[in-house]
Amino acid sequence: MLLSLGIGIITVLFAPDTIYAETEVLFSPRGSIKDAIIKNIISSRDSIDVTAATFTAGDIAEALYQAKEHGVAIRIIIDQAQDVILYPVIEFLKEEGFNLQFLKGNIGGSMNNTFAIFDDKLLVTGSYTWTEYAEKFNYENAIFIDEPDVVERYKREFESLYDKSVVQGASRVRVVATSNEVKEPAKQDSVSNAKEKSGKNNTLKDNVIKFVSRKDIEHLNISEDKQLNKVGKRLKTIEEPFKQFVTISFDELDKKFGSESKLDKSEKRRLWKEEYEGKYVRWTGRISFRGFAVYDWNKVGISHKGSSIDVNLRFGYSKQRKVMKLKVGDIVTYTGRLVSLRSSLSSYRVEDADVLQVIR
Known part of the structure; x- marks a missing residue:
């Protein structure tokens, strides 16, 4: 014991x-x-x-x-x-x-x-x-x-x-956003100095998004498309000469080619190829999906009706910084090139996409 x-x-x-x-x-x-x-x-x-x-x-x-x-x-x-x-x-x-x-x-x-x-x-x-x-x-x-x-x-x-460890890329030019444009600081070389003397500014509009608070528009009793147009009057879409835009809303396009359409398949294909395929649109919708991984970061799903994905956007690498700032639930005004019709298994596909304005 x-x-x-x-x-x-x-x-x-x-x-x-x-x-x-x-x-x-x-x-x-x-x-x-x-x-x-x-x-x-x-x-x-x-x-x-x-x-x-x-x-x-x-x-x-x-x-x-x-x-x-x-x-x-x-x-x-x-x-x-x-x-x-x-x-x-x-x-x-x-x-x-x-x-x-x-x-x-x-x-x-x-x-x-x-x-x-x-x-x-x-x-x-x-x-x-x-x-x-x-x-x-x-x-x-x-x-x-x-x-x-x-x-x-x-x-x-x-x-x-x-x-x-070290900080990499410290010598890269930093892009500073001011208002609705981005100015690139002048590099210390003869070319940039000559541009400064001539009074010319280099502006990069590629990665700029105009963010708008929901409270700025919630008092307006109008549709989301009109809300964005009203709030963003000063935001002008730059339509390059080689981008041919068609003036049609998503709802109007979907009535022609969606489930409510009275056209048969051959009529849809003919109308699509003659008037819409390859053309650019400017629409407003809500983000219901955004890719996060290295293989799908450039994919964004847009809902125009309810919660289902109506349009699948594809972005180029030059837009990656802009895309990374987007969140599910954001209301966005976007542009892009119409590539394919929706079907029972897929949504409309829009490539070369860009985001002009976000309401969060």
């Missing part, structure tokens, strides 16, 4: 101080890893430190943006190879002023870490990369742990990597 009591006392006296916390282990595909990451991003109050070998998950980027807007200090280290590829998420992080650093491995190697530390208290690490492929298609794992010693070791590693 005394012997067992003595052993018990010794065990208590020499037990380690650290109490290991419970860990949470998740797997993909479709194992809610991304949801858990976003949940911890949103619940962070002070800081988030991230290393990512590859980062193409747009909804995680949006969660980081929301955290940043609420005052959370965010540092991100990404493999340097990602800076030379025009991934929309990377461009979005740069555009929104994130503390974004790039790092390469030793002797041509890679920065292949993927882990994040939330408020210096919780760590997530594992094979799971911050991509749509990892979430939907790959077999991956992620472990969430709040054991202080482990978190501290990863924290020290992050600081070491951060000290080695």
Whole structure:
């Protein structure tokens, strides 16, 4: 009895101080890893430190943006190879002023870490990369742990990597939005100096969206199309000579070719090819879908009637910054080239799309 009591006392006296916390282990595909990451991003109050070998998950980027807007200090280290590829998420992080650093491995190697530390208290690490492929298609794992010693070791590693990392693209020209146009700062060379002396300004209208608050128009008892036209009188659509626009609303077009049409298939095809195919339209609708991944960032679904997608938009790479700012539920005025009719399995398709105005 005394012997067992003595052993018990010794065990208590020499037990380690650290109490290991419970860990949470998740797997993909479709194992809610991304949801858990976003949940911890949103619940962070002070800081988030991230290393990512590859980062193409747009909804995680949006969660980081929301955290940043609420005052959370965010540092991100990404493999340097990602800076030379025009991934929309990377461009979005740069555009929104994130503390974004790039790092390469030793002797041509890679920065292949993927882990994040939330408020210096919780760590997530594992094979799971911050991509749509990892979430939907790959077999991956992620472990969430709040054991202080482990978190501290990863924290020290992050600081070491951060000290080695660099800001890439610092010499690139920054685009500054003013009013409804974007001015490009003059480069220090003889050509730009000559333009300055001649009083000419270089303006880039390609990535400009006019944002309008819903409260600015909610008192107007008119349709969304007319609301946008009324609010945006000063916003003029630049219709280049090679873009041939047709003046027809979505409802009018859909009456000719949609389920209410009285034309047979051959009549629809003939009318479409003769009058509408390849022509540009200017319509207003509500975003019901927006792609986030590297392979579908340029796809936006527009609803004109109810909640179903009536028009599928496709954007070119020059519009990626603009597209990354759009959200589901936004009311947008857009232009684009009519490519294909809707069918029982697909919507109208519009390519070479551009967004002129957004109501949020």
